[in-house]
Amino acid sequence: MFIGQGAITRAEWRTSLGGLLDGLHARWPLAQILVARIYHADWTAEQDTMNDTDLPTVLSTRGAWAAVGIDERTFLPGNTSDSTHPNSTGYTLTAAEWQTAMGY
Numbered sequence: 001m002f003i004g005q006g007a008i009t010r011a012e013w014r015t016s017l018g019g020l021l022d023g024l025h026a027r028w029p030l031a032q033i034l035v036a037r038i039y040h041a042d043w044t045a046e047q048d049t050m051n052d053t054d055l056p057t058v059l060s061t062r063g064a065w066a067a068v069g070i071d072e073r074t075f076l077p078g079n080t081s082d083s084t085h086p087n088s089t090g091y092t093l094t095a096a097e098w099q100t101a102m103g104y
Contacts, residue, residue, distance in 0.1 A: 010046075010049075010050060010054055013050060013054065014054050014057070014058050017035075017054075017055070017058050018058050018061070018062075021033060021035075021058070021059075021062055021066050022062075025062070025065055025066070029065075031065065032065055032066075032067070033062075033065060033066045033067070034067055034068070034069030034070075034101055034102070035055060035059060035066070035067070035068060035069055036069045036070045036071070036072060037051040037052075037055060037068065037069075037070070037071040037072060037073060038051070038072055039072035039073045039076040039077065039080075039084075040083065040084050041077070041080065041083035041084070042083060048073070051071075051073070055068060056068055069098070069101045070094070070097040070098055070101050072094070072097075075090075075093045075094075075097060076090050076093070076094070079093055
C-alpha cells in the first residue's frame, strides 16, 4: 500500500492520523480541523477504502472539532501536472472546494 514515504498497515495509518489530530487539537483546542481525502492517480483500491472508511472512522472518534474536508478524487482527475499535484486549473478547483468546505 502507498502511504507517504513507505508502506504501512491500515491500523498504523489510523493510529498515526489519530495521534496527529490529537496533537493539533491539544495545541489549538478551539480550531476546527478538516481533513482532505487525497487524490493520487496511482493509488490502489485499498487507499480509496482508507479514504472512504478509515478516515471517517478516525474523525468520528474525535468530536465535532474534526471532520472530513474536501474529496480531491471528485475534481482533481485530469487536473494534475504529474498524477498527484494539481496543475493551475487543479489549484483553482482546490481553492474553491476548500472555500466551500470552510463556509465561505
